[in-house]
Amino acid sequence: MSAREFSRDVSAAKREAHHGPVTITDRGKPAFVLLTIEDYRRLGETGEDMLKRLSMEDDIDVEFEPLQLSLKVPEL
Incomplete structure (x- = not known):
């Protein structure tokens, strides 16, 4: 919901919030x-x-190491 829509109809936003979070x-x-x-x-x-809780710190693996890829261009 846009901020403009929210300003025009706060009641609608409140009704929608009963079904789940409303992003403005x-x-x-x-x-x-x-x-x-x-x-x-x-x-x-x-x-x-x-x-x-919202920072997602626990979801990030700081010991992540990307795979090393060895790509070769085929000879023509």
């Missing part, structure tokens, strides 16, 4: 997310800091 865009890029209070509280159930 600004100039075509995600800028905000509207959640129900239940969804917001569920995000904090583990007691972790919200920023830490």
